[in-house]
Amino acid sequence: MSLLSSSTVLFQNNTNKSIQIVFKPVKYNGVVFHPVKHNGIVFHPVKHNGICRCVSTPPAEMIDYKTKVSRNSNMAKLQAGYLFPEVARRRNAHLLKNPDAQIISLGIGDTTEPIPEVITSAMAKRANELSTIEGYSGYGAEQGEKLLRAAIASTFYSNLDIEDDDIFVSDGAKCDISRLQVLFGSGVTMAVQDPSYPAYVDSSVIMGQTGLFQKDVEKYGKIEYMKCTPENGFFPDLSAVSRTDIIFFCSPNNPTGSAASRKQLTQLVQFAKDNGSIIIYDSAYAMYMSDDKPQSIFEIPGAKEVAIETSSFSKYAGFTGVRLGWTAIPKQLLFSDGFPVAKDFNRIVCTSFNGASNIAQAGALACLSPEGLKAMNEVIGFYKENTNIIMETFNSLGFNVYGGRDAPYVWVHFPGRSSWDVFGEILEKTHVVTTPGSGFGPGGEGFIRVSAFGHRDNVLEACRRFKQLYK
Amino acid sequence: MSLLSSSTVLFQNNTNKSIQIVFKPVKYNGVVFHPVKHNGIVFHPVKHNGICRCVSTPPAEMIDYKTKVSRNSNMAKLQAGYLFPEVARRRNAHLLKNPDAQIISLGIGDTTEPIPEVITSAMAKRANELSTIEGYSGYGAEQGEKLLRAAIASTFYSNLDIEDDDIFVSDGAKCDISRLQVLFGSGVTMAVQDPSYPAYVDSSVIMGQTGLFQKDVEKYGKIEYMKCTPENGFFPDLSAVSRTDIIFFCSPNNPTGSAASRKQLTQLVQFAKDNGSIIIYDSAYAMYMSDDKPQSIFEIPGAKEVAIETSSFSKYAGFTGVRLGWTAIPKQLLFSDGFPVAKDFNRIVCTSFNGASNIAQAGALACLSPEGLKAMNEVIGFYKENTNIIMETFNSLGFNVYGGRDAPYVWVHFPGRSSWDVFGEILEKTHVVTTPGSGFGPGGEGFIRVSAFGHRDNVLEACRRFKQLYK
Numbered sequence: 018m019s020l021l022s023s024s025t026v027l028f029q030n031n032t033n034k035s036i037q038i039v040f041k042p043v044k045y046n047g048v049v050f051h052p053v054k055h056n057g058i059v060f061h062p063v064k065h066n067g068i069c070r071c072v073s074t075p076p077a078e079m080i081d082y083k084t085k086v087s088r089n090s091n092m093a094k095l096q097a098g099y100l101f102p103e104v105a106r107r108r109n110a111h112l113l114k115n116p117d118a119q120i121i122s123l124g125i126g127d128t129t130e131p132i133p134e135v136i137t138s139a140m141a142k143r144a145n146e147l148s149t150i151e152g153y154s155g156y157g158a159e160q161g162e163k164l165l166r167a168a169i170a171s172t173f174y175s176n177l178d179i180e181d182d183d184i185f186v187s188d189g190a191k192c193d194i195s196r197l198q199v200l201f202g203s204g205v206t207m208a209v210q211d212p213s214y215p216a217y218v219d220s221s222v223i224m225g226q227t228g229l230f231q232k233d234v235e236k237y238g239k240i241e242y243m244k245c246t247p248e249n250g251f252f253p254d255l256s257a258v259s260r261t262d263i264i265f266f267c268s269p270n271n272p273t274g275s276a277a278s279r280k281q282l283t284q285l286v287q288f289a290k291d292n293g294s295i296i297i298y299d300s301a302y303a304m305y306m307s308d309d310k311p312q313s314i315f316e317i318p319g320a321k322e323v324a325i326e327t328s329s330f331s332k333y334a335g336f337t338g339v340r341l342g343w344t345a346i347p348k349q350l351l352f353s354d355g356f357p358v359a360k361d362f363n364r365i366v367c368t369s370f371n372g373a374s375n376i377a378q379a380g381a382l383a384c385l386s387p388e389g390l391k392a393m394n395e396v397i398g399f400y401k402e403n404t405n406i407i408m409e410t411f412n413s414l415g416f417n418v419y420g421g422r423d424a425p426y427v428w429v430h431f432p433g434r435s436s437w438d439v440f441g442e443i444l445e446k447t448h449v450v451t452t453p454g455s456g457f458g459p460g461g462e463g464f465i466r467v468s469a470f471g472h473r474d475n476v477l478e479a480c481r482r483f484k485q486l487y488k
Numbered sequence: 489m490s491l492l493s494s495s496t497v498l499f500q501n502n503t504n505k506s507i508q509i510v511f512k513p514v515k516y517n518g519v520v521f522h523p524v525k526h527n528g529i530v531f532h533p534v535k536h537n538g539i540c541r542c543v544s545t546p547p548a549e550m551i552d553y554k555t556k557v558s559r560n561s562n563m564a565k566l567q568a569g570y571l572f573p574e575v576a577r578r579r580n581a582h583l584l585k586n587p588d589a590q591i592i593s594l595g596i597g598d599t600t601e602p603i604p605e606v607i608t609s610a611m612a613k614r615a616n617e618l619s620t621i622e623g624y625s626g627y628g629a630e631q632g633e634k635l636l637r638a639a640i641a642s643t644f645y646s647n648l649d650i651e652d653d654d655i656f657v658s659d660g661a662k663c664d665i666s667r668l669q670v671l672f673g674s675g676v677t678m679a680v681q682d683p684s685y686p687a688y689v690d691s692s693v694i695m696g697q698t699g700l701f702q703k704d705v706e707k708y709g710k711i712e713y714m715k716c717t718p719e720n721g722f723f724p725d726l727s728a729v730s731r732t733d734i735i736f737f738c739s740p741n742n743p744t745g746s747a748a749s750r751k752q753l754t755q756l757v758q759f760a761k762d763n764g765s766i767i768i769y770d771s772a773y774a775m776y777m778s779d780d781k782p783q784s785i786f787e788i789p790g791a792k793e794v795a796i797e798t799s800s801f802s803k804y805a806g807f808t809g810v811r812l813g814w815t816a817i818p819k820q821l822l823f824s825d826g827f828p829v830a831k832d833f834n835r836i837v838c839t840s841f842n843g844a845s846n847i848a849q850a851g852a853l854a855c856l857s858p859e860g861l862k863a864m865n866e867v868i869g870f871y872k873e874n875t876n877i878i879m880e881t882f883n884s885l886g887f888n889v890y891g892g893r894d895a896p897y898v899w900v901h902f903p904g905r906s907s908w909d910v911f912g913e914i915l916e917k918t919h920v921v922t923t924p925g926s927g928f929g930p931g932g933e934g935f936i937r938v939s940a941f942g943h944r945d946n947v948l949e950a951c952r953r954f955k956q957l958y959k
Contacts, residue, residue: 081822082793085764086733088823089673092832099838102630127626132618140615140847147810148608155598155808155941159573188659188811188845195670195840199694202560203674219839223670262557293556322553337626338846339618340659351552352559361563367570368690369666374659374845375809376611470626 091225094237100215100456101125107441108450115448121479123407124450126271126426126468128335129475130399132380133392136334139383143376157372160363161186161343165378168385169343173303173328177315179345183359185366186381188373189342190301190329191216197297197325197344198224200358200365205262208241210253212272212454212461214299217265235459244460247419247430251275255284260292266314267299269306272457272466273428274420276310282317289323295350295358296324301342302424304333304397310423321347325358332425332470333393334384341377400425403469403476410480411467414487425469428454432463439465447482562696565708571686571927572596578911579921586919592950594878595921597742597897597939599806600946601870603851604863607805610854611847618846628843631834632657632814636849639856640814644774644799648786650816654830656837657852659844660813661772661800662687668768668796668815669695671829671836676733679712681724683743683928683935685770688736706930715931718890718901722746726755731763737785738770740777743928743937744899745891747781753788760794766821766829767795772813773895775804775868781894792818796829803896803941804864805855812848871896874940874947881951882938885958896940899925903934910936918953 042052097103104124112120131137146152160166166184187193194216203225209217218240221227228238236242241261243253251273266285269276277285289296298314306312314324329342346359372378383389408421417430431439436453443451443465454464469476513523568574575595583591602608617623631637637655658664665687674696680688689711692698699709707713712732714724722744737756740747748756760767769785777783785795800813817830843849854860879892888901902910907924914922914936923939925932940947 081826082761082790082820083764083822083824083826084760084766084794085824086672086676086766088825088827088832089671089675091673092671092835093827095835099835102838125627129624129626131620131624134619137615137617137619140618141612144608144611144615144847144851146608147603147611147806148605149602150943153600153602153806155600155806156596157809189842191842192840199666199670200560200563201557202562202696204560205557216839223836223839225673289555290553293554295555295557319553323555335618335624335626338628338843340842340845349553351554353554353556354559355552355554356559356564361559364563364566364570365694367573368687368694369663371660371662371811372809374811374848376615376847377845380615472621 089223091223094222094227094229095219096230099219100452104440104450104452104456107444111444111448118448119478120448120450121471121475121482122450123468123471123476123479124452126332126452126470128332128337128470129472130335130396132335132339133389133396135386135388135392136380136383140339140376140380143379147375154375157375157378159367159370159372160184161372162375162378162382165382165385166343168382170345172385172390174313174315174345177313178321179315179347183345183347185344185346185362186373186378187342187344187366187370188340188377189331190299190327190344191342192370193327193342193344194297194299195220195223196365196369197327197362198226199369200362201226201263201295206239206241207263207265208243208258208261208294209265209458210245210267210270211242211459212245212457212464213265214267214271215457217267217297218458235455235462242458242460245270245273245275246460247417251419252277252281255288258288260294262294264289264294264296265299266296267301269302269424270420271299271302271424272420272426272452272454272461272464274422274424274426275428276306276423279311279317282311282314282320286314286317286320286323290319293353294323296320298324298326299328300326301329302332303328304393305401305425306423307401308423315345315347321349323350325350330381330384333397334380334389335396336377336380339377339380341373341381399473400469403471403473406476406480407467407469410483414484416487421469427467427469429465429467430463431465434463436462436464443483443486446486447479449479449482560694562694565693565698565700566690567701570690571923575911575921575923575927578915582915582919589919590949591919591921592942592946592953593921594939594942594947594950595923597803597923597941599803599808599941600943601806601867603806603810604860604867606857606859606863607851607854611810611851614847614850625846628846628849630837630841630843631655632843633846633849633853636853636856639853641816643856643861645784645786645816648784649792650786650818654816654818656815656817656833657844657849658813658815658837658841659811659848660802661770661798661815662813663841664798664813664815665768665770666691666694667836667840668798668833669697670840671833672697672734672766677710677712678734678736679714679729679732679765680736680929681716681738681741682713682930683716683925683932684736685738685742686928688738688768689929706926706933713929713931716741716744716746717931718888722890723748723752726759729759731765733765735760735765735767736770737767738772740773740895741891742770742773742895743891743897743923743925743932743935745893745895745897746899747777747894750782750788753782753785753791757785757788757791757794761790764824765794767791769795769797770799771797772800772803774799775864776872776896777894778872779894786816786818792820794821796821801852801855804868805851805860806867807848807851810848810851812844812852870944871940874942874944877947877951878938878940881954885955887958892940898938898940900936900938901934902936905934907933907935914954914957917957918950920950920953 303312330336419428440453454461716722774783801807891899911924925935
């Protein structure tokens with residue numbers, strides 16, 4: 018048997034034309050498949066349906082037809098999979114190896130508690146009404162239903178001079194983040210807390226705002242990573258941050274669980290103002306706050322001229338599967354040429370979106386009724402109790418533990434260790450899924466994020482196992 | 489009083505620094521506001537909260553702060569509003585002028601008939617279950633629930649070798665079109681039927697795939713417009729079409745109502761194959777077809793190597809407000825470097841989307857049950873009767889009428905007239921909202937699209953009014 022650098026086959030393609038194909042070595046999953054000569058027969062490496070194998074005379078239909086469309090080079094920049102599907106993949110691989118393991122997921126931050134009945138019954142009612150002539154509705158406004166926009170404005174932005182028509186109802190903050198990236202286009206630069214929710218960076222890469230991934234520093238070129246560590250209280254040293262067009266800022270933060278104080282946010286707004294930057298403020302965990310830190314960036318004077326706020330019912334009402342969020346863009350926020358940002362976002366929403374599901378919108382409206390708000394707060398209170406249990410556990414084991422007070426995430430320090438290693442160790446030995454800190458950026462290395470979303474029994478059981486492992 | 493070319497004011501800004509501001513003439517809504525000197529006092533034009541006025545000494549907070557972020561130049565290329573909001577705007581203006589008018593909308597193609605009870609009750613059930621521990625679910629797979637993916641594959645692609653995991657469930661075809669544009673990025677070229685559903689072109693402009701809008705020909709630079717006219721049976725002369733990376737193709741077509749035959753689609757697939765292009769095939773009206781023309785592009789041999797198909801429950805089950813669609817991307821579809829397109833789309837979906845609402849997915853699953861399919865076909869049958877009524881009306885008035893047989897749209901020819909004028913005439917004299925053909929591209933000039941989505945009484949009344957106007 019001998020390896021060849023290439024081999025040539027002549028055969029007929031679909032349209033009966035005789036064509037000649039040259040087979041060269043193929044790299045697949047890190048392994049190089051060479052054409053091989055064995056007992057006088059040449060075997061050619063062929064990729065088909067995602068599998069690479071060597072065949073003697075490949076039939077025409079096994080030759081992959083390739084279009085002449087180039088792959089978007091920005092897509093090629095992305096590293097591996099998006100974090101959470103990758104966590105799920107490793108969890109499933111673990112389950113395959115350990116079919117009897119009682120896996121507990123404190124990983125991807127998925128809500129587990131039922132949606133309060135006052136909210137689901139409003140959705141069921143709306144669904145049922147859609148089968149009646151009086152209750153049927155088709156396309157809604159792309160920006161969301163008027164009543165809901167008004168309820169969001171008055172509930173979350175009362176006295177902040179954010180009006181109904183500044184609110185764009187959406188199918189979730191993650192989706193809006195990508196629509197905002199499309200709005201700003203490939204020509205802007207961006208800053209991000211490090212660590213942070215990976216959708217900011219990944220959507221920026223996809224839009225072509227960044228350079229290549231730099232393996233040595235685990236960062237993409239052209240992104241300004243604002244390091245958030247225990248040393249700086251998880252608020253970046255802005256004097257060390259270069260100007261960018263866009264600043265993504267999440268508070269309370271995912272994954273560190275820290276919330277910025279009024280003084281810090283005032284600094285951030287002033288920083289944006291001095292630089293003429295736009296802050297995209299993700300407040301999806303604001304209702305988890307334990308004290309009177311600002312729940313909205315618009316509580317900071319002048320913020321309306323430099324900030325967009327995006328948020329969601331996902332973690333308030335268990336709407337991770339129902340899908341409902343919103344983005345607030347004040348009329349005062351202007352591009353350098355004076356054009357209102359909200360006007361362009363409106364155009365994006367009208368062109369690329371058709372409004373959130375009317376049933377989900379009915380649910381959100383119920384969330385903002387007095388009973389709905391009370392019920393949401395009860396669910397949030399339950400998860401906050403979980404957070405306390407997890408924090409106490411890691412504290413009792415002598416770990417340095419951060420976050421937790423203002424967000425449903427506990428940020429546990431394993432100094433000097435690789436967070437994927439710790440993730441693997443915890444999964445292997447306790448069957449508990451967490452999230453490795455480095456998945457949120459290089460600044461997350463050495464940390465593990467433990468989510469407080471779980472049934473109480475599971476959280477208690479996970480904590481028992483943590484105590485066993487790290488006692 | 490004298491007009492000045494500029495005026496200068498010295499005052500203090502928020503941070504108490506003294507700054508000098510030069511006021512120049514401001515153009516607003518087509519009117520130029522000059523600085524004005526009157527009785528010795530200089531008045532300066534100031535824009536604030538979207539209103540332009542002249543003030544004598546503008547207080548600091550009235551000076552619009554502008555960020556230093558440049559507006560995305562692709563957004564600036566877009567012409568006026570997106571078509572349908574623009575139609576709605578004109579409809580509302582008409583209503584303001586004629587508050588007593590009994591307006592009938594056969595315009596934006598919005599469904600009007602209730603959703604069959606077998607479908608709404610499945611959604612209500614799912615909504616109610618979300619308030620129980622057993623029935624609650626959070627994040628679903630970004631690609632959609634397995635059962636639904638399987639049901640879509642087996643219902644719409646049985647025997648076509650499209651597998652469950654080739655199906656990406658979404659919140660609608662319009663949203664998927666934009667996600668596909670993000671997937672392909674700014675470097676591709678595109679072709680589109682002229683006329684066509686405006687989301688294809690507008691999303692391409694937003695992504696930066698096109699040149700500027702050329703007023704003289706009413707086309708964007710770098711887009712290949714494939715003219716579809718009565719003369720070519722609304723199927724483009726492919727020999728006159730230049731190669732592009734992407735070919736948007738909608739059949740049955742919105743707005744012309746024409747569906748391509750098997751022979752025509754075979755030509756289209758061969759054309760794509762010869763050019764190495766990718767077809768994005770929009771089949772959102774396939775179930776309206778009256779004969780055995782292909783309902784899916786994948787019925788054409790070889791299409792899986794060159795095509796993506798996107799579709800929706802909007803016009804089948806009245807889901808325009810519920811929001812549910814899907815996109816099918818075969819594994820065989822490869823970029824020029826051999827990378828599967830579906831893999832990149834999966835990454836887009838995981839990064840920019842979080843799955844369709846679980847309640848809407850329960851509805852879609854019910855649509856595909858035997859009872860659901862029967863109910864959907866009844867609704868479609870009802871709209872097809874509407875279509876016949878509209879076609880007969882315009883036929884009887886001596887118009888050349890196209891479409892209608894395979895789609896819920898009637899395409900009426902008003903040769904030599906501006907379609908916005910005809911739109912205005914019909915709205916003014918009959919209070920019926922239609923859609924001007926030129927809103928779908930220059931090839932739509934001289935046509936009006938009449939949608940068959942309406943209550944029967946309204947359709948009959950609209951036709952009575954058409955007969956009065958054009959008798």
